[in-house]
Amino acid sequence: MSTLIGPHSDADAPIPEPRTTSALPTSRPPRPSNVTLKVTMALTGTVFALFVLVHMIGNLKVYTGADHFDAYAHWLRTLLEPLLPYEGALWIFRLVLLACLVAHIGASFMLIGRSHKAKGRFRRKGMSWKRLPATLMPYTGLVLFAFIVFHILDLTTGTKPAASDDFISTTEQQSYAYHNLVESLQRWPVALFYIVAMALLGLHLVHGLWSVVNDLGATGKRVRQVGAAIALLLAAAVSIGNITIPLAVLTGVVS
């Protein structure tokens, strides 16, 4: 430590050149900012959460029989006709969902990359059960992405081997959604994949919705408790509601 008095006091030391601002190390904030990426994930994730909730409610129509289910699938394609052409509204939904998917996955990759860089050698070690959904987010997300691709080939485009051999394409007059669903889920490996994917969807949703509660800035104890309860309830409803369908087909309740 230097002293102020004596032969080697600070007064003898050469006075350093003042550092100009241009000599300071510059590190520009990353673009887009982390906040922008988090908000993007929260907004697009909320759109997905609403979509899977509405889709699950529509899927439950399978319990009302083939005619009702196919009428619902037909109604989706003729929505807002004649203002929009056949499948016009459906195409708008598809494009919005696709844009959300690209933004959600893109933002998640950027945030994961940045967090790996920022943590360096000092990472959290070990696993806690409480943090399991959070830790698994990238993996549950990847399985869900694979599920969506498989699901569209299976029930929308009818592309084999994802689709069953008995897939019938929907026409402007008639939907075969019920027939295609039952034929597909009667294959037990496919039904099992649907069940596992829906369980992982529940895990992904519960942490995703909880993150939205945090990102919205909910700080009060009561508000956070209500937020956590809503996240858990929504995730469980979507997951369990959907899981009943492959189970019902496998057990012959829906045939």
Ligand code: HEM
């Ligand atoms: C057990 C769970 C599920 C069942 C039984 C199911 C059922 C169906 C059926 C029957 C269709 C075709 C509808 C039609 O032809 O009108 C469909 C389409 C679709 N589903 Fe699902 N679904 C499930 C889960 C999911 C999940 C979790 C997602 C998203 C993460 C999803 C996304 C989609 C998409 C994007 C389409 C294509 C809609 C289109 O462009 O025509 N589904 N689903």
